[in-house]
Amino acid sequence: MTRQSLSRFSLTIILALTVLLPAARSEAQSPHMRFDHLTVEDGLSHGTVFSIVQDRAGFLWFGTPAGLNRYDGYTITVYRSDPQNPASLSNDNAGNLFIDREGILWIGTWGGGLNRLDPATGQFTAYLHDPADPTSLSNDRVQTIFEDRQGNLWVGTAGGGLNKMDRENGTFTVYRHNPADPTSLSNDRIWRIVQAPDDTLWIATSEGLNHFNPQTETFTRYYHDPQNPNSPGHSLIRTLFLDRTGQLWIGTEAGLDRLDLQSETFTHYRHNPADPTSLNDNIINAIYEDRNGNLWIGTRRGGLSLFNRQTEAFTSFEHNPYISNSLSHNDVRWIMEDRSGVLWIGTRGGGVNRLIPTAQQFDFIGYTPNSTGDGLNNSEVRAIYQAPDGILWIGTKGGGLNRYQPVYSRFTYYTAQNAGLTSNDVYAILPAAGGRLWLGLSGGGLNLFDPQAGKVIAAYRHQPDNPNSLSSDDINSLHLDRQGYLWIGTKGGGLNRLDPQTGQFTRYQANLADPHSLGNNDVYGLYEDEAGYLWVCTYGGGLNRLDPQTGQFTRFTFDPNQPASLSNNDVYSIVPDPKDSRILWIGTGNGGLNRLDRTTGEFTRYGEAEGLPSPVVYGILPDRRGNLWLSTGKGLTRFSPSTGQFVTYDSSDGLERVIFVEGAYHQSQDGKLFFGGTNGLIHFLPDDIQDNTVPPPVVITRLTRPGQAAVHFTLADLQRPLVLSYRDDVLTFEFAALDYTNPAKNRYAYMLEGFDRDWVDAGNRRFATYTNLDPGEYTLRVKAANNSGVWNESGVSLKLVIQPPFWETWWFRLAVAGIGIAVGVGIYHLRMRSITAQQERLKRLVAERTAELTAANQSLRLLNERLQHELEIAHRIEQSLLPPSEPGWSHLDVVCFTESAREVGGDFYVYHPAVRTGTAGQQNCKFALAVGDASGKGMPAALLMAVSLASTKSVIEQVDTPVGVLAHLDSAIRPYTHTGLQNCALCYTEVSRCASQKDGWELRAVNAGCIPPLIRRRNGDIEWVDVKGLPLGLNLDVDFQYQEAQVTLQAGDMVILTSDGVVEAMSPERELFGFERLEQSVAGGPADTAAGMIQHLRQSLQAFTGGAEPHDDLTIVVLRVAENP
Template identity: 35%
Template sequence: MRRLVHYVIIFWIHLSLGLLFASPVSAQQDSIRFEHLGLEDGLSQSSVSTIIQDDKGFMWFATTGGLNRYDGREMTVYSSNLIEKEGLSDKHVTDICKDPEGNFWITTVNGVTYFNLRTETFSRYFSEDGSNSITHNTAYGVQCDEDGTIWIATNGGLNKLQDRQKGHFKGYYIPEGDSNFRTVYRDSKGVLWVGSFGNGLFYLDAKEQKLVELDLSALSDEVVTSIYEDKNEVLWVGTENGLYRIDKKREQAKAYRNASGDPTSLSDNTVNVIYSDSRSNLWIGTENGLNLYNSKTDDFRRFTSDPTNPNSIKSNRIYSIYEDQHNTLWIGSWSNGIDKFSYHQKGFEHYTHEPNKENTLSDDNIWDFVEDKDKNIWIGTDNGLNRFNPQTGEFLSFFHDPKNQNSLSSNRIFNLAKDQSGNIWMATIKGLNKFNHDTQEFKRYMVDEGTTNSISYPSLWGVDIAADGRVWVTTSGRGVDVLDPETDQFVHYKSDPTDPNSLLDSFTTEVYVDSKDQIWIGTRKGLNLYRPQTDDFKSFASDSTIPKGSSVMDIHEDSKGRLWIGTSVGVFILDSDTHELLNYYNRDDGLPDDIIWVITNDHEGHIYLGTTMGLAVWHPETEAFDIFNKRDGLQANEFNAGAAFTSAVGQVYVGGINGFNKIVPSDLKGNPHAPPVVLTDLQLFNESVPVQGDFKSDNGKKTILQKTITYTDALTLSYADNVISFEFAALNFTIPEKNKYAYKLEGFDEDWNYVGNRNFVTYTELAPGEYTFRVKASNNDGIWNNRGTSLSLIITPPFWQTTWFYLFATVFVIGVIFTGYRMKVRRYKEYSERLEKEVADRTSELNHRNEELKNALEELEKARDEVVEKAHKAGMADLATGILHNVGNILNSVNTSAALIEDTMKHSKLQGLLQANTILRENVDDIEGFVTNNPKGKKLMQYYLRLEDPLKKEQQKVIKQSKRLTEKIELINEAIAAQQSYAGASMYADHISLGEMIEDALTLQAGSIDRHGLTVDKELDSVDPIIAQHSKLMHVLVNLIKNAKEAMAGNRPDDKVIKIRSWEDNDRVFLSISDNGSGIKEENLKKVFNHGFTTKKSGHGFGLHSCANYMKEMGGDIEVESNGKGKGATFTLIFAKAKDSNEEE
């Protein structure tokens, strides 16, 4: 609607245009749309000598500035390094061929290079005197045979590779003359052809193993630049003096040269390249244009650079041509990059105004179409009326002529309609016009201030013809005018806010007469239907139909009788009989935008909807949309209101701000090729991993890739390599920005991640184990390669989690147990002999301790009495009571332990041991016989064995209670000291500067923060000191910073920010630590401080639990906030303020 208002404002500017009445115009330019790649797309240099595609699907471009690999998004450049003697033998590449193993042989102006694509390693070959090297360093052509034989054409002879490892070649020469060769080619019969510089065409005699000149006088002195055999086994030879068609059997040649004034002749005599595509089209690149040979007419169609046409080739100097496996034709030029077009490009034939040509469309701003009874298409524009003949492609333009009353009243024509007599009606910015088909003249209907029967307003937007012949016209502010052609009188309908049966708004945008002769009016505020019985209007402006206030842009009835209403908030579908709402579509349903400017349908029932973001085509069988934009060949992504139409033969016309498109619906077929999917890069910690080179990380140097990631099937990484990124590409070059991707890491991801055209993913903190990374992709038309590509990934564990470590630990433990068992048996006798003495000594010791304890108790009781007496005397009853209370509790525990020791001694097994030892001493002289033969001796040994465990338990119990007695005594001392401390002063607490603590914590983490690329944003207010313990607070701060770092591991390197803020109120000090990382699910917010709870795959849930405990111990608190997964998290610490000395007093 803004566009309509805009045109009203600038109406007066265009009234002054007065142009010729009519002028003949020719057909539009060729429909092939070329797209361009240049330096701005990453090409290393703009002169492209040869183009090739490898087995994976990458495109390779050889230039004078290096070799370029293209994946549809990025260029990877390979050049030469003369200092390091690495890479290409020279960056000026002249030709490439692919051997049976898929590797490249590359000729340059300084040597030959073998390029292993799997390892990205180069072998370079140079000419050396007195050796079997290549015969000359300047090499122009290379041929890779199916059997692996390599032929190289140089300035000093033809070379055949004999030993790649040793760099041995065999040379072939012309018997007479210079052996200066430019190209080499193997035909379908196995004949090897060689083109020379000034000596004609040669072939290799297989038996004689020598070069023989083809006996053609026409070629004898020619510079042969290219050789190619077409599908019919015809040999074509390009020279600097024309193109030759060779009859190999008869040794005859037909020459094709440029003929001045003949546009069907070869565009230039210097032929640089010849190529036949998969459709048997023969393409010839010359120094002045691209040529397509027509075998039926034996002539050529030219494609040349046109600066006014963005879809033409950019340069006329064509040096290389190649068709990829998905039918995109690539054209390399000299000094102007690459042009390409796809045989799967959509059939959007584009017509525009060409300022520098007489024969052109009158203007690019297109408003409407209508078809006359002669099948011509009439087109209304911002600058004139055009009649277009689709058969001949010719235009005839009509303009306003101020000297001719029978010309158009204005050049700005917004809407067109055809009446039953074949006359064309035009709504213009200056009145209504009728073009009489018979007289070929215009009649004007203008505003006449002297009568109410004229048109009410000059600025008109819509026109249509009712069944009764009356002409309905919409205006930009005065409602609707209706003309009776018999009387030339108008009646007027306006909006009346007090009348619900009037128009919704006087700014009327569209009028449409449907197949049932119902008249629909579109306004800025909704839709109206004219009711002839009552001569008023029904309104559609409610939630049940079309929302009130929705501007109507276009109205169209489809073949099913459904009315499609294009509005500012989507498209509404009404039943033309019941007027009920059938359906509604907007952006949420797949439309590219909510504003619907144009609507039409083809003969197959597809609905075409033009928006401000492209063209949507609705399929009735699926109710889904195909979306097309300028990259598909549309005139633009934006359309003008009502500029859509379908002709009687089924061709669809859509217009907008950059001309119009003629569409043959059958040509909108999709690209059927599912794209190859490849991995293009592996990164660890956001750094690309080199091939066969050391990767430096915190874990040291190591070689990870033996082959490029594209050719790698399995990968093993350490648990410490915990930030892993993959980049991938779909090698479909037909609008590659429309390729879409999905990935999945089996063993980690439960489902596929569909990520649109994003072609990278990062994983962090993967647990040790086995995974499979999978990627699949679709082409520009949504055809998926569901098999995609995959990579087996193993994350090795730390050594303490490995099987060998577990095995070693198990063997070690078994060994310890076995050794211990043997030692236990050996010491049995010694133990028996020592046992009696040890028990006696222990008993004596325990008796001694009991005596000491009794004495200690007596002394404590005495001390207690003294303390009470002194406390009363000193007025310290409260202190004494506290001490006595604590000491009394501890004394109760002392009494308990003493009683347990006494009971243990009364019921000890020591008495039984003494009796057993007495029997043993009685038989000491024959102890071996006594133990072996005497039943008492056998029982005595069994008794000893049974006695071991009870004695050990008694010993442990006594030792335990003894330790407890010692501890209780120490507690008594502490209780007294503590009580004294409390009586004299409060417990000591650190007064800590929060700002200094934050700086210390960040200093501790500085290395990790830099390594992971974190940005720290501090907003620290000046706050009072806090009460806290230094070590516990440092633990909390470091833990929260570390957690924030780990939560952001999956973010982009430039999107990892930790924000630290501090503030205070009257009693408390606050500190928050925020991140923009993975966030916390709502259901986990109350669990994060629980012991053992964690969301990490390898976490233990101790960190935040300990933080919460420490904060409570220091008299503070900790809180957490998060808006959910992927939204980051904020942890807030709350401290009590430290009171100053005055407040304490």
């Protein structure tokens, strides 16, 4: 079905067409507007809404027979009468509402008099009729409320006449009907009050229209006179409205009247069943003029009417049970427009209707079953083209070619059955010479269609035996270049060029052996640039650029190692930038939107992280403002290249739920954009898509705490600090942006000053929760953006005070301090007497102790000097036990280094060349290297180190295998570790010639609780020798076997042995040097000498520890295999 647009700027045009083209209107569908509904299911207290107002904060208030309703765009709060609360609403039947110039909400009830709601306090004040008080309200059934420009509040009652309120003292002056006075009010039931430009009042009553002169306090009456056309159409006047031109509109029981106040002439508008442009019902309940001058009329049985002042024609909108977003009920009781331009309609029985003018900007063309001519004959749209004469040609999947005449809303269908199409799947449409059309078909090749004849006049198909024929019958895209050649993108057949003069096709296809061929044979979008290059979108082969002169392609594809490459190789669409032709925009199948700068060849990617709703971009069309419109896998998106901002439109914006497809997009000559999909197409003028530029009001609505009643905030609450207890450990604040255009797209950010360091982006979440706040003062700030992303940066704020527990209060601390001082003073006086008595005794003791301490200090000094001397001797002995730092082996470059953390430590190294005689009497040369760490510090560690060092040297000569060496060493040192408090960690290696490789060496390693060997290969690779074992001398009752690891070494390889003091070196921040830094340091060190590596590792440790003394012994041994051994 088609849906005509009724945006604010097009209403007049549509109504003009309905009058000027009555024949067309009879065939066209009725204009459709999208009405959103708010019903009892959404929280309304009643389905009848008599009046609607918006307060200063932005809340909407609905007057119903079952309570007063406040709406924030998301939730409804209901205010009802409570007999136990005198400050509550006086009566639940609260149908008439009014906001005065001070922001006070006045409520007229049916039986409970007049109520005043103070927005600052949330308290109601009732003004009731008192028969004993003539200055009280004349009747408790209030039907209308009005404030004049002089600040007088007028209250119209049902049966009590007209009341003027003195707001200073709460008294009323009453004007009633007096049969004996023709200048009195004509009837005591008042329906509506308005003020004319001359400050007089016009009053609608159940018996005539009244004109009140405040100066003389007299009424002039206007009754219906059947003999006088210049009288009201009926004496029961239900509503009044004074428009911006000074015309008084009168809603009566028998139609709509317009009174020219200058000439006092009446114009009557009546329902005429024979005229569809007449008023749709004669009982008028509501009249309203919106900000654009449109006059809306609510009727009792005919729904809503829109009046065109120029043509004096009405367009009607009624409830349709088959259309979910039609008007909810035909009895319309109230019409008003909020600050953001949303129209609200109250109905009797259908709740509230919301009409968003900006949601009427997208037009839709859909499928009509049985192909009756008023809709598409197939739902899936694959190609679109609008001719200069306005005719819209639509290619469908399965329905052939559809011709749509917008003026008459009529469709004509051309199929294989009636027009000679070679397939009913039309995937591409392109204008041809003479008003004809090229049709690209799926499964049918290429057709030339003549609209005048209504049939295909030429068909081109794939011929397997003819290389000059079309390469494939599945066509995705068409393009006519400047030379007159027709380019055809196919599915599976690559790219074709047709010479219309000869009828010959030239094929361009993918060739794996040719990097200058087409990247893939599935071709979609085509674009010819100003230089004549043809840009080709392929599925799987990236973006291709064809030089027609050479026939060679340049490919632009995805490179995972190059972020400036194309994001995905499935490419659907391409367009030049509207403002800079050097920039191309590319839509991909799973890589979002790409921007190609042709001067640099670099791509910039835009995906979901940047705001794109889906990584799939089917079509791209520019508008006249420089924006790009994208059909994506998740709706329609507008992209601004200048700001990088995406705005996505969906059903809440009036957009039909079209599932878009590739190839189905088109821009007409007048700038209208078309996008098609599996269930029809949408079209619109981008200039008609109006952003909501009004920043939304923001309110904090309530606070919830577990186990406690919710706190609803009034304006006064927001002006003073909210005091909470430290026991309120979970606080949830709810807030709302009072913009009703599209509340689902309103966004929020909040910050609790004193807790949050920055704004928290809440998205569309409308609450903020804080737990366990420390006692103190805070300020909660909330800001919001409307559906177009316009932020109210000022937002709203609320001060919070979290009270501390009593023991943290100043007075408690002061009291405790005072008590402490008093107790301290008392204790002081008691102690002073005791101290005085002891002082004399202490004087005697001091003299005695001084002599004793002097003698003791002298003894300690001598003992310490002796101990230091012994430690120095032990250190020299320990150092003398260690071999020189460089053994001087000709075959191997070995350098050793050790540093004790104290005067005497437990680390040691040992090396020894050993010559053993093999079984054949041949002498084998091996080189042994070991690094050890005797546990403990000082003299015990030194003793264990000396034993371990001497034992290692002697065992190397006697034992054939590294495993055997550890076993003998374990037995040798156990007598020295029998207490179980000491042990010795040792990493033992042997290096010998490799029998299997002429220039190779073999490393054999065993490990007893030490750091395993680390190898740096000549090529820079780092690897650990995986060998583990328990420390020596543990005296455990377990049968543990040490394991040996063997590694082959080549010239230039290095072996690094270290004690645990290296990896456990500590930075000033108490961070360990660790294995990873050891690997990095070895990898970054010099590879040419062992001494250079030792120096590099020492410097790395010094830099890491900040030059501090080591807290553990350090030992490093580096072996490097010489290049020419």
